[in-house]
Every structure is written in C-alpha cells, then in structure tokens.
Amino acid sequence: MSRPGFVLEVDERTPPLLIHEGEGFRLEPLPLGTKVIYPPDSLPGIRQVDAAIRRALLAPEGTEPLPELLSPGMRLTIVFDDISLPLPQMRTPDIRQRIIEQVLELAAAAGVDDVELIAANSLHRRMTPAELRRTVGDRVFRAFYPDHLRNHDAEDRRNLVHLGKTPSGEDVEINRRAAESDLVVYVNITLTAMSGGPKSVSVGLASYRSLRHHHNVHTLRHSRSFNDPPHSAMHHSYDRMASLIDSQLKVFQIEATLNNDVFPSATRFLNKREWEWNVGDQASYLAVRRGNRLLRPMARHRVWQSQFAPYGITGVNAGAPAAVHPRTLASLHRQQLTEVDGQSDIALFGLPFICPYNVNSIMNPILVMSLGLGYFFNLYRGRPIVREGGVAIFYHPVPDEFHPVHHPSYIDFFEEILTETTDPLVLEAKYEEQFATDPWYVQLYRKSYAYHGVHPFYMWYWGAHALEHLGDVIFVGGSRKTTARMGFRSASTLSDALEMASPIVGSSPSISYLHAPPLVLADVR
Amino acid sequence: MTGDPEGAARRGTSLAISTKRLGVLTGDSGRRPRRLAIRDEVRLLRHGRDWRGRSTVPRSAEPWVPEVAEPEFPTAWARTPLAVAVRGGLLRGVMKAVVWSQTAPVVQGISYLDGLRGPAVFVANHSSHLDTPLILGSLPPRVANRVAVGAAADYFFDARWRAVTTAMLFNAFPVERYRSRRLRSLAAELVDDGWSLLLYPEGTRSEDGWMNPFRVGAAHLCVTKGLPVVPIAISGSYAAMPRGSGWPQPGRPRIAIRYGRPLYPAENEKAGDFRHRMAEAVARLAAEEELGWYGALRAAADRTLEVPGYGSAQAATPSAITGTAPASAVALSTRGVEMARWRRIWASTKPAPGVTRTGTRRRR
Numbered sequence: 001m002s003r004p005g006f007v008l009e010v011d012e013r014t015p016p017l018l019i020h021e022g023e024g025f026r027l028e029p030l031p032l033g034t035k036v037i038y039p040p041d042s043l044p045g046i047r048q049v050d051a052a053i054r055r056a057l058l059a060p061e062g063t064e065p066l067p068e069l070l071s072p073g074m075r076l077t078i079v080f081d082d083i084s085l086p087l088p089q090m091r092t093p094d095i096r097q098r099i100i101e102q103v104l105e106l107a108a109a110a111g112v113d114d115v116e117l118i119a120a121n122s123l124h125r126r127m128t129p130a131e132l133r134r135t136v137g138d139r140v141f142r143a144f145y146p147d148h149l150r151n152h153d154a155e156d157r158r159n160l161v162h163l164g165k166t167p168s169g170e171d172v173e174i175n176r177r178a179a180e181s182d183l184v185v186y187v188n189i190t191l192t193a194m195s196g197g198p199k200s201v202s203v204g205l206a207s208y209r210s211l212r213h214h215h216n217v218h219t220l221r222h223s224r225s226f227n228d229p230p231h232s233a234m235h236h237s238y239d240r241m242a243s244l245i246d247s248q249l250k251v252f253q254i255e256a257t258l259n260n261d262v263f264p265s266a267t268r269f270l271n272k273r274e275w276e277w278n279v280g281d282q283a284s285y286l287a288v289r290r291g292n293r294l295l296r297p298m299a300r301h302r303v304w305q306s307q308f309a310p311y312g313i314t315g316v317n318a319g320a321p322a323a324v325h326p327r328t329l330a331s332l333h334r335q336q337l338t339e340v341d342g343q344s345d346i347a348l349f350g351l352p353f354i355c356p357y358n359v360n361s362i363m364n365p366i367l368v369m370s371l372g373l374g375y376f377f378n379l380y381r382g383r384p385i386v387r388e389g390g391v392a393i394f395y396h397p398v399p400d401e402f403h404p405v406h407h408p409s410y411i412d413f414f415e416e417i418l419t420e421t422t423d424p425l426v427l428e429a430k431y432e433e434q435f436a437t438d439p440w441y442v443q444l445y446r447k448s449y450a451y452h453g454v455h456p457f458y459m460w461y462w463g464a465h466a467l468e469h470l471g472d473v474i475f476v477g478g479s480r481k482t483t484a485r486m487g488f489r490s491a492s493t494l495s496d497a498l499e500m501a502s503p504i505v506g507s508s509p510s511i512s513y514l515h516a517p518p519l520v521l522a523d524v525r
Numbered sequence: 526m527t528g529d530p531e532g533a534a535r536r537g538t539s540l541a542i543s544t545k546r547l548g549v550l551t552g553d554s555g556r557r558p559r560r561l562a563i564r565d566e567v568r569l570l571r572h573g574r575d576w577r578g579r580s581t582v583p584r585s586a587e588p589w590v591p592e593v594a595e596p597e598f599p600t601a602w603a604r605t606p607l608a609v610a611v612r613g614g615l616l617r618g619v620m621k622a623v624v625w626s627q628t629a630p631v632v633q634g635i636s637y638l639d640g641l642r643g644p645a646v647f648v649a650n651h652s653s654h655l656d657t658p659l660i661l662g663s664l665p666p667r668v669a670n671r672v673a674v675g676a677a678a679d680y681f682f683d684a685r686w687r688a689v690t691t692a693m694l695f696n697a698f699p700v701e702r703y704r705s706r707r708l709r710s711l712a713a714e715l716v717d718d719g720w721s722l723l724l725y726p727e728g729t730r731s732e733d734g735w736m737n738p739f740r741v742g743a744a745h746l747c748v749t750k751g752l753p754v755v756p757i758a759i760s761g762s763y764a765a766m767p768r769g770s771g772w773p774q775p776g777r778p779r780i781a782i783r784y785g786r787p788l789y790p791a792e793n794e795k796a797g798d799f800r801h802r803m804a805e806a807v808a809r810l811a812a813e814e815e816l817g818w819y820g821a822l823r824a825a826a827d828r829t830l831e832v833p834g835y836g837s838a839q840a841a842t843p844s845a846i847t848g849t850a851p852a853s854a855v856a857l858s859t860r861g862v863e864m865a866r867w868r869r870i871w872a873s874t875k876p877a878p879g880v881t882r883t884g885t886r887r888r889r
Binding site: 007008027 | 567578583591684
C-alpha cells in the first residue's frame with residue numbers, strides 16, 4: 001500500500017532536505033516551521049501492461065471496441081505524443097510503442113492498409129529519426145518510416161485544414177491527414193493534469209493560427225491553474241475546440257498514466273524521503289553529487305539526458321476523449337495530489353534538469369523561467385502555494401546556455417527582446433507576430449530541428465500568471481546576468497534569498513517547499 | 526540554410542546575433558554554487574543522523590512511517606564454541622580495555638554470583654550503550670561466556686551488518702519490543718540450551734537517566750522456567766554516555782555496577798508480582814549510590830523506596846523530589862509524582878562525589 005502525499009513541518013528532527021538545482025541537487029537545512037509538500041509514494045505499476053492495453057482497446061469508454069471501428073479500405077491515422085512526454089524519457093519499451101503495436105495488430109487483422117503515424121509535436125521541434133524509433137519501437141519504425149511515420153508540420157499550409165470556428169470565434173486548424181481520416185487513434189501519456197483529453201488533438205496537431213487563441217497572456221493569466229482544468233481558461237478553450245473536432249472527426253483516445261518512479265536505481269534516494277535514507281542512499285548521494293561536480297558541462301548534459309525513468313504504468317484508459325479523460329485524471333490525482341492547508345509568504349521550488357522542451361537538448365534561461373514560473377508554480381489546485389504578493393525562490397544556476405539548433409528564436413528573444421521589456425502583454429502585442437511569421441524561423445522549424453519562432457513567447461506567457469501573482473522572484477545560485485535580464489534576482493544562498501525577500505514578506509515569513517520531482521500537485525485549501 | 530534578410534531587418538540585428546551564437550553552446554555558465562568540501566558535505570549529510578546513518582523521524586512525518594517486515598537474522602552461529610572463544614578475546618582484550626580506559630567502573634556484589642549454577646536471567650536498568658559492555662566486562666569469564674544478550678530487533682537487527690556485528694560482539698539475539706513473532710520462543714530456547722540471558726526489562730534506554738517501569742516479559746520467563754534473576758543496577762552510565770552520544774564523556778566518569786542477590790520465583794508466584802520484586806531489587810541497588818547499602822535497605826524496609834511503575838508504598842516524598850536526588854537517580858521514577866524532564870536529566874547527570882566540574886577526579 002503506497003503512502004499518500006503529506007505535508008511535513010520542518011522541526012529540529014528534520015534532516016537537511018534534498019533540493020534539485022538543474023543538473024545537480026543539494027541538501028538544504030530549511031528553516032523550522034517550513035511546510036514541505038511531498039507527493040504520494042510511487043504507486044505500484046500494472047504487472048501485465050499488454051493485457052491492460054488490450055482490455056482498454058476491447059472495452060473502451062463511451063465508444064465501440066476498437067476492432068469494430070476498423071475496416072478494410074479505411075484511412076487510419078495514429079497520432080502520438082512527441083518527445084516532450086514523459087519527463088524524463090522512459091525506459092524502453094515506451095508505453096506508446098506498446099499501445100501502437102497493439103493498435104496496429106488489430107488494424108492488420110481488420111485489413112486496414114492506409115495507416116499513417118504522426119508525432120503530435122505542434123510547434124515543438126521535429127523528432128529525429130532516432131527519437132521516433134525509440135518512441136514507437138523498431139518494428140513500427142521499420143514498417144512505416146519515413147513515408148508513413150512523420151512529424152506534424154504546423155507550417156505546411158497544404159497539409160492543414162481549417163475545421164471552422166468555435167462559438168467563441170476561435171479558429172480550429174489541424175493536420176489535414178488526421179482531419180480527413182476515418183479514424184484518429186490518439187496515444188497519449190498524461191504526466192500532468194494539463195495534458196491529454198481535449199488538449200491532445202486540438203493542440204498537438206494544430207497550427208499557430210489555432211494555438212494563439214489559448215496560448216496567450218490573457219488566457220494563461222486566467223488559468224488558475226492550468227493543472228486544474230475546470231478552473232483553466234486554457235482548458236475551456238481546448239474544450240470548445242475539441243467539441244468542434246469531435247463533431248467532424250472520430251477520435252479514439254488512449255491515455256496512459258505513470259507512477260512516480262522517476263529516477264533509476266542508482267539514484268533511488270532522489271525518490272525517497274530524506275529521513276528514510278539508509279547508509280547506501282547517503283553514500284549514493286555523496287558519490288553522485290561529487291561525481292557530478294567533476295564532470296565537464298557537456299559530459300554532464302549527456303549523463304543527465306541519458307537518465308531513463310523506470311516508470312510503472314498505473315492506468316491505461318481508452319475510448320471517446322470526453323469519457324476517457326476523467327478516469328485518467330482520477331488515476332493521475334491518486335499519484336500526485338497532496339492536500340495543503342493554506343498559502344505561505346514564500347514558496348521554494350527546486351528546478352530539475354529537464355522540462356518538456358529540453359529533452360536531448362539544453363535548458364536555456366527562458367526554459368528555466370517557464371519551468372519555474374509556469375510548470376512548477378502551476379502545480380496547484382485551488383490556490384497557489386504562495387500568497388498573492390509573496391515571493392518565489394527557485395534553485396537553479398540559470399546558465400547562459402542555448403542550443404543553437406533547437407532554440408534559435410530563443411537566443412534572439414533573450415538577447416534582443418527581453419532587453420526591451422519583460423512585460424508579457426507588451427511582448428505579445430509588439431513582437432509575437434514577427435517571430436511567429438519570420439520565414440527563417442519557419443524554415444528552421446520545418447526543415448531543421450528548431451522550435452517554432454513563437455515558442456519562446458509561449459514559454460514567457462506560461463509564467464504570466466505567476467509574474468502577476470508574485471511580489472518577487474529569486475533564484476538561489478542563479479547567474480546574475482541571466483536572472484537580471486529576465487527581471488529576477490539571484491542569491492548565493494537561501495539565507496541571502498530570505499534576507500532579500502524580507503522587505504516584502506517580513507523577517508518571519510511562512511515558507512512552503514514543493515518537494516518535486518517526482519511531481520506533486522498541491523491541493524491548496 | 527540561408528537567413529531571411531527581411532526578417533532580420535524587421536528585428537534589427539537579431540539574426541546576426543543568432544548566427545554569431547550558432548555553434549556556441551555555452552557562454553556564461555552561470556554562477557557556480559559555492560563548492561563544499563567533502564568534509565562539509567559529509568557533515569551536512571550526517572546532520573541529525575546517528576552513528577548508523579539513521580535520522581530521527583520528523584514529528585509531522587511519524588504517522589507516515591512505513592511498516593516494514595523485519596528480516597530474520599540467524600544468530601545461532603554466534604553461540605558456537607569458535608564464536609564464543611573469539612568473543613571472549615574481543616570482550617576482554619578490546620572492549621573491556623577500551624571501556625575501562627574511558628570510564629572508571631566500580632563493581633560491587635559480584636560475589637553474589639558465586640553460588641549461581643545453571644542459567645539465570647540478569648536484569649538491569651538501561652540508559653546507555655555502555656551498559657552491556659560494562660556488565661559483560663564485569664562478569665567473571667565463566668559466566669560472561671554463557672550469557673546471551675537480548676537486543677532490540679528493530680534497532681540492532683534491521684541490517685545485516687549491524688546484526689552480524691551485534692551478535693558477534695555481544696552474543697545478542699533479537700528481542701521484539703513491539704509484540705511481534707520473534708521473541709515468542711528464542712529466549713526460552715536459549716535458556717533450555719543452558720544460556721543465561723541479559724535482559725533490560727525497561728525495553729529501551731532511558732531518555733532521561735531515570736528508570737522506567739519494567740515490562741513483564743522477563744518475569745514471565747523466569748516464573749515459567751523457574752529461573753533465578755540477578756538484579757543489576759548501573760549508576761552513572763547515563764551521565765557518561767547518554768542516548769545520542771557515540772563515545773564516553775571525557776574525564777573517565779565514574780560508573781557503578783551493583784549486583785544483587787539472586788531472586789528466585791516462589792511457587793505459584795505470578796509474573797506481575799515477580800516483576801515487582803525484580804524492579805524493587807534493582808531500585809534498591811540503585812539507591813545505594815546515594816543512601817548507602819544500609820540506607821537503601823532501610824528505605825526498602827520502610828517502603829519509602831520508589832519503584833518504577835509502582836511508586837512508593839507510602840506516599841512519602843522521595844529524596845530526589847526534595848532536592849537530594851541520588852546520582853544514580855534510577856530508583857526514583859514515580860507513578861504518583863511527576864517531575865519535569867529537565868529535572869530528571871539534571872539529577873541523572875549530577876557529578877559523582879569527588880569529581881570536579883571539568884570531569885577530572887580529585888586526588889584523595
């Protein structure tokens with residue numbers, strides 16, 4: 001029986017607690033009285049994963065069994081989440097491979113010849129052939145790549161189709177092949193409550209024309225949080241779009257949820273509560289930390305990026321998207337939800353080495369901002385863990401590093417645009433269109449492996465709610481140059497950060513620390 | 526790939542910058558956090574942990590401590606003749622030499638063991654990890670070599686290396702403190718095999734140096750098997766090396782180990798009654814530290830002696846309460862009179878007569 005999540009109150013018995021800081025971690029003695037929000041223990045994974053997938057396909061929610069939806073001569077499109085999920089990447093076989101193989105077995109048995117597989121990368125960078133192979137498995141890759149296994153291209157005008165407008169006037173434009181298929185099978189991994197469900201097709205296969213209706217400052221400021229779909233304006237927009245898509249397209253959604261086994265056995269102490277560390281865990285901590293410090297930066301990148309999580313699968317649900325997603329969210333909440341009593345003056349977050357947009361890449365300062373003020377700040381339901389006007393303290397070195405192939409527009413955004421303003425509304429009004437339509441960025445997105453030109457703006461908007469909510473943002477160990485460029489402050493130590501925050505929150509602030517990863521969703525009452 | 530001049534023109538020099546940055550992955554690599562020396566890292570890691578690397582559980586986390594199935598560790602190998610011979614050498618050649626060099630033990634009443642034949646149960650108050658080496662080191666070798674020590678299964682037998690070490694050094698066997706399956710018969714089996722036992726009926730080390738009420742397990746064993754009990758009182762070990770300390774205090778603190786006359790369970794005597802007699806005997810021995818032998822006998826006869834879990838027969842105010850706490854302080858845990866924890870610790874750490882504030886002993 002896995003233990004539920006809980007809130008620790010730091011007392012004199014509490015050992016120093018682990019905090020992630022990019023490609024590293026540290027032990028930090030936290031002030032007495034600090035509330036530490038721990039996720040539930042990792043749930044046991046399903047032992048017979050293939051049997052669970054088969055059951056889900058044969059007894060789906062809200063629609064006919066998959067074999068009944070397959071017939072000779074039909075156009076079948078299998079769409080799957082791209083490399084931004086899960087985080088970190090999972091050990092092979094990837095759950096998407098397992099699901100796709102079973103779907104294809106059923107399709108072959110039904111005599112379906114016209115099958116296409118599309119990575120739902122939206123405005124993300126294209127997946128490389130090696131990444132595609134790792135995700136769908138060798139058999140699928142050999143059978144379909146390159147002609148029938150490809151990335152979605154949100155800038156290929158000929159292969160986009162405008163399905164219409166929602167009642168709120170939102171354009172819905174998605175991949176033509178999917179839109180003109182008799183059946184779309186969407187294979188999703190729901191890692192956070194914001195993923196899956198109505199988001200899958202309406203975002204994963206969409207174009208900028210469609211995305212700008214929900215990926216904007218106004219919507220994101222009214223998504224409180226975007227991990228709480230009923231209170232997320234962004235998800236309301238997804239819902240409207242998904243309704244329109246469902247009226248024109250048959251979608252069979254398959255969603256998998258994962259447990260909290262994020263770290264491999266060599267670093268299993270990262271998954272344990274610190275007072276339960278045994279001697280082996282302590283020795284591992286010391287060895288990994290010291291060894292990590294000895295590595296050169298590029299070697300360290302490689303080591304961290306080659307960490308593959310031994311996730312267990314906690315649920316596989318299939319059927320009509322609207323019927324499937326509530327079950328998926330229930331499974332996710334079992335693994336991630338922790339009740340928290342009230343807000344604090346200060347929130348602490350340790351930011352890990354990975355976010356959705358630096359898989360096999362580099363975490364640049366914009367992505368650090370998006371991870372901290374976007375993803376981690378929004379890991380709440382109800383209210384943020386920090387009060388309005390409070391201070392967020394993040395641990396991350398925020399190095400001035402960019403991947404020139406994956407993030408070219410980020411470099412210009414950082415060097416040229418952020419020097420002008422950091423106000424999301426100004427950025428949106430003044431610069432977004434330029435970056436979104438720049439032919440050079442479009443070219444790099446389509447033919448190289450670059451994120452779309454508008455992507456750094458979206459990352460900035462991702463933190464718009466936090467920027468509005470917080471009184472100050474401080475990065476412990478952060479580069480002074482990069483944090484200052486983004487309008488934040490850096491501190492050498494937690495004590496310094498607390499001192500810097502004291503004019504805003506006083507000298508005896510209440511503090512909450514979100515102990516993640518593994519991911520935890522704070523249900524703040 | 527070629528750049529787009531119009532796009533570049535619209536953004537000024539942005540493309541020039543991105544072109545310039547192409548191929549350059551790292552600029553300012555960020556402010557490097559202060560590098561901790563390995564010594565500081567270890568100190569941080571060890572903070573709040575005991576010598577076994579275990580941390581205390583934060584109070585708010587106590588409801589969530591997982592229940593783990595304790596692994597079974599066999600200990601029969603530690604009672605083989607070879608192990609007994611090795612242990613005898615370690616005990617007298619190393620452990621006793623170290624303990625006797627760091628403390629100043631005073632052993633009294635060992636002559637009561639002269640007439641003892643066959644297995645017996647040694648019971649003592651317990652407030653320090655020094656207690657077992659002190660008792661085993663003070664027993665005659667013929668007795669010490671035949672003593673098995675009951676050790677907390679959840680503390681000493683939770684990891685193989687600890688279990689092996691404890692069994693080797695002390696001939697320890699696991700005692701389940703929380704009514705689990707393990708104690709069910711191991712103690713009885715050992716007695717049947719002719720081994721004497723050293724048990725601490727309080728169940729754990731005292732947190733303040735004062736004796737806690739005895740549990741009934743040892744008395745039940747003696748009543749069931751008709752075994753004699755040898756009461757032992759240890760005074761001063763709490764002050765010398767309390768919980769949380771890994772080494773005795775400097776200055777060779779004085780520790781008294783007093784053996785009492787063996788007690789035999791009477792015919793049809795109930796375990797509860799025998800437990801009372803055991804506790805009273807230990808309490809009386811402990812009171813000798815302050816009252817002297819005869820004074821302790823008088824206190825017992827007058828029924829003014831406080832026996833942990835039973836209080837005093839008369840509701841008289843014990844000496845400790847009135848400010849004349851015995852240095853041992855073990856006899857004065859009360860049922861009827863509560864004392865602040867700090868006062869118990871204060872009394873338990875009172876320097877023995879003749880010891881200066883710096884811990885050095887005055888020459889007489």
